[in-house]
Amino acid sequence: MYIYILFVVILTLSALLIHSYKVKKTKAQQLDGLSNIINIKSLISLVQKHRGLSAAKLNGDLKQKAELSDIERKINKISNDLSNKKVATSCRWISFQDHWSRLTKQNIDTDPQNNFKQHTQMISNLLYLLEDEAENSHLNSLSLTAMPNIGYVWRELVASTETIGQSRAIGVGVATVGNCSSVDKIRLSFLEQHIKLTSKDILSKLSFLDSFSGQHKTLLTTAQTKMTELTNIIEFELIQTSSITITANDYFTLATDSISAIDDIFNNQLEQIKITL
Amino acid sequence: MLNTFVWPTRQLVKYIGFKAYVAILVLFIFTQVVLAVFLITDSNTASTLLLINACLVCYFSLSLIVIFSREIVTFKTALDSLDPESFDYRSLKLHSLLPVESIEQFMNTYRELNRVNNKHHEKLHEVDYSASQVIEKAHAVSVNVQKQSDATTSTAAAINQMSQSFVEVNNRIADVHTSSKNANQDAKNGRSTITDLRSSLNIVLNEAKNTQQDIQQLEQLVKIVTTSSESIQAIADQTNLLALNASIEAARAGETGRGFAVVAEEVRALAHSSREAADSISSNINAALTQSHKIAENMANVVEQTSHCQSQSTLVDDALIEITSATMLVQQKMENVSATAEQQSAATLEISQHIELVVQGARDNAEIVKQTEIVAGHLKMLTQ
Numbered sequence: 001m002y003i004y005i006l007f008v009v010i011l012t013l014s015a016l017l018i019h020s021y022k023v024k025k026t027k028a029q030q031l032d033g034l035s036n037i038i039n040i041k042s043l044i045s046l047v048q049k050h051r052g053l054s055a056a057k058l059n060g061d062l063k064q065k066a067e068l069s070d071i072e073r074k075i076n077k078i079s080n081d082l083s084n085k086k087v088a089t090s091c092r093w094i095s096f097q098d099h100w101s102r103l104t105k106q107n108i109d110t111d112p113q114n115n116f117k118q119h120t121q122m123i124s125n126l127l128y129l130l131e132d133e134a135e136n137s138h139l140n141s142l143s144l145t146a147m148p149n150i151g152y153v154w155r156e157l158v159a160s161t162e163t164i165g166q167s168r169a170i171g172v173g174v175a176t177v178g179n180c181s182s183v184d185k186i187r188l189s190f191l192e193q194h195i196k197l198t199s200k201d202i203l204s205k206l207s208f209l210d211s212f213s214g215q216h217k218t219l220l221t222t223a224q225t226k227m228t229e230l231t232n233i234i235e236f237e238l239i240q241t242s243s244i245t246i247t248a249n250d251y252f253t254l255a256t257d258s259i260s261a262i263d264d265i266f267n268n269q270l271e272q273i274k275i276t277l
Numbered sequence: 278m279l280n281t282f283v284w285p286t287r288q289l290v291k292y293i294g295f296k297a298y299v300a301i302l303v304l305f306i307f308t309q310v311v312l313a314v315f316l317i318t319d320s321n322t323a324s325t326l327l328l329i330n331a332c333l334v335c336y337f338s339l340s341l342i343v344i345f346s347r348e349i350v351t352f353k354t355a356l357d358s359l360d361p362e363s364f365d366y367r368s369l370k371l372h373s374l375l376p377v378e379s380i381e382q383f384m385n386t387y388r389e390l391n392r393v394n395n396k397h398h399e400k401l402h403e404v405d406y407s408a409s410q411v412i413e414k415a416h417a418v419s420v421n422v423q424k425q426s427d428a429t430t431s432t433a434a435a436i437n438q439m440s441q442s443f444v445e446v447n448n449r450i451a452d453v454h455t456s457s458k459n460a461n462q463d464a465k466n467g468r469s470t471i472t473d474l475r476s477s478l479n480i481v482l483n484e485a486k487n488t489q490q491d492i493q494q495l496e497q498l499v500k501i502v503t504t505s506s507e508s509i510q511a512i513a514d515q516t517n518l519l520a521l522n523a524s525i526e527a528a529r530a531g532e533t534g535r536g537f538a539v540v541a542e543e544v545r546a547l548a549h550s551s552r553e554a555a556d557s558i559s560s561n562i563n564a565a566l567t568q569s570h571k572i573a574e575n576m577a578n579v580v581e582q583t584s585h586c587q588s589q590s591t592l593v594d595d596a597l598i599e600i601t602s603a604t605m606l607v608q609q610k611m612e613n614v615s616a617t618a619e620q621q622s623a624a625t626l627e628i629s630q631h632i633e634l635v636v637q638g639a640r641d642n643a644e645i646v647k648q649t650e651i652v653a654g655h656l657k658m659l660t661q
Contacts, residue, residue: 004326011301018293128392151367186410190403
C-alpha cells in the first residue's frame with residue numbers, strides 16, 4: 001500500500017518536473033528563436049543593401065566596392081553564427097547559403113537585372129525562413145496569447161520592408177535615368193498598392209501590450225506618415241508625371257526612412273515579446 | 278458532461294505532454310499487472326489497490342479515447358472552417374493535445390501552400406494590373422492610330438490636290454514657255470525694226486546735215502547779197518550826192534542848167550529809188566538771213582535730236598539684245614522647271630500611292646490594337 005502511494009507521489013513529482021522542463025524548454029526555444037529572428041532580420045537588411053550596392057557596381061560605380069566587401073563580411077559572420085543553431089537544419093537556410101555562395105562568386109559576370117532577381121529571391125527565401133523560425137520557436141498567437149496578431153509581424157510587417165526596398169531600387173533607377181518605362185510603372189504601381197495596404201490595413205492590426213500603447217501608436221503614426229509620403233511620391237513624381245524632377249538621393253532617403261520606421265515597429269514588437277516571455 | 282469527465286485528463290496532457298501521459302498510462306497498466314501478481318500473496322491489499330488502479334487505468338484510457346475523438350472532430354471542424362481563398366494558416370488555430378510533430382508538419386505544409394497561393398495571387402494581381410495597363414495603352418494606341426489614319430487621309434487628299442496643282446503649274450509653265458518664245462520673237466522683230474529705224478535716222482541725219490550745209494551756203498550767198506546791196510546802197514548814196522551836186526551845179530548853171538537840174542533831179546529820184554530798193558533788198562535779205570538762222574538752229578536741233586534718237590535707238594537695240602538673251606534664258610529655265618515639275622508630279626503620285634499604303638497599314642494596326650484590347654480584357658477577366 002505504501003509502495004503504491006510512494007509510486008503515485010513519484011509520478012506526481014515526475015509530472016511536475018516534466019512540466020517545468022517543458023516550460024523551460026519552450027521558453028528557451030522562444031528566446032533562441034527570437035535571437036535567430038533578429039539575426040535573420042539583420043541578414044535581410046544586409047542583403048537588401050548588398051542588392052543596391054552590387055547593382056550600382058554593375059552599373060559602373062566602383063566607389064562602393066569597399067562597402068560591398070564590408071557587407072559581405074557581415075553577412076558571412078551572421079551566417080556562421082546561425083550555422084551553429086537549430087535553424088541551420090532548415091532546408092531554406094541551406095538553400096540560402098548555397099545561393100549566397102554562388103552569387104558572391106558570380107557577381108562579376110552577372111548583369112544588373114539578373115543580379116536584382118537573384119537578390120530578391122534570396123530575400124524572399126529569408127523572409128519565409130524568418131516566419132518558419134517564428135512558428136517553430138512557438139512565437140505565434142497560440143503561445144503568445146497577449147499578442148494575438150503577432151503573425152502579422154513575422155509576415156506582412158517584415159515583407160513590407162522588402163516591398164519598400166524593391167520600390168527603392170526601382171525608383172532610384174527611374175529617378176537617375178529621368179524616365180519611367182511602362183514595365184517600371186507597372187512594378188511601381190503594384191508595389192505602391194502593397195505599401196498602401198500595409199499602411200492602412202496591416203499596421204493597425206498589430207497587437208501591443210498596454211504598457212507599450214503610447215510608444216506603439218507613435219511609431220505607427222510615424223511609419224504611416226512616411227509610407228503615405230512615399231506612395232504619394234511614387235504616384236505623382238514617378239508614375240503619373242511626364243517629367244521626373246525628384247533626385248535619386250531624395251527618393252532613396254525617403255524610402256530608407258520608411259524602412260527605418262517599419263524596422264522601429266518591428267524592434268518594438270520584439271521588445272514586447274521579450275517582456276511577455 | 279463528457280467535457281467535465283475528460284477535463285482532468287485534458288489538463289494533465291496539457292501539463293506534461295502527450296508522450297509523458299502515455300508513459301504514465303503504461304506505468305499504471307504495468308502497476309496493474311504487478312498488483313495482479315501480488316493478489317496471489319496478499320489478497321486484501323492487493324485487491325483494493327488492483328481495483329483502484331484498474332479504475333485509474335480505465336479512466337485514463339477512456340478519457341484518452343474521448344480526447345482523441347474530440348481532437349479529430351476539432352481538427353475536422355478547423356479544416357472545414359478553412360478559407361480556401363486566403364489559405365491563411367494563421368486562421369487555423371489548433372490547440373491540439375495530439376502529438377505535436379504531425380500537427381507541426383501539417384502546419385508547415387499548409388504554410389507553404391499559403392505562400393504558393395499568395396504568390397499566385399500576387400502574380401494574378403500583377404497580371405490583372407498589367408492587363409489593365411495593356412488595355413489602357415491599347416486604347417491610347419487605338420486613338421493615336423485613328424488620329425494618324427485621319428491625318429494620313431487628309432495628307433493623301435492634300436497630296437492629290439498638290440498633284441493636280443503640279444499639273445496646272447506644268448500647264449502654266451508651258452504657257453510661259455510659249456510666251457517667252459513669242460517675246461523672244463518680238464524682241465528679234467523689234468531689233469530688226471530698230472535697225473531699220475537706225476538706218477532711217479542715219480539718212481535723216483545725213484539729210485539734216487546736208488541741209489545744214491546748204492543753209493550755211495545760203496547764208497554765205499545771203500551775206501554776198503547783203504554785201505552787194507550795201508554796195509548798191511553806197512552807189513545810191515553816191516548817186517544821190519552826185520545828183521545833189523548836179524542840182525547845185527545846175528542851179529549854178531542857171532537857165533542852162535535847168536535841164537541838167539531836171540536830169541539831176543531824176544537821177545536823184547533814181548538814186549532814191551535805188552536806195553529804197555537796196556534798203557528793201559537789205560531788209561529782206563536780213564529777214565531771209567534771220568529766217569535761215571532760225572532754220573539753221575532748227576536744223577541743228579533736228580540734227581541733235583536725230584543724234585539723240587540714234588543713240589537712244591542704240592540703247593533700245595542693246596535693251597532688245599538683253600531682252601532676247603533674257604527670254605532665251607527664261608526659255609531654258611522654263612524647260613528645266615517644266616522637267617522638274619514633271620518629276621515632282623511623278624514623285625507626288627508615288628507619295629500618294631505610299632500614303633494609301635500607310636492609311637491601309639494604320640487601319641490594319643487599328644484592328645490589331647482592337648484585338649489586343651479584347652485579348653487583354655479577356656486576360657483581365659481570367660484573373661478575376
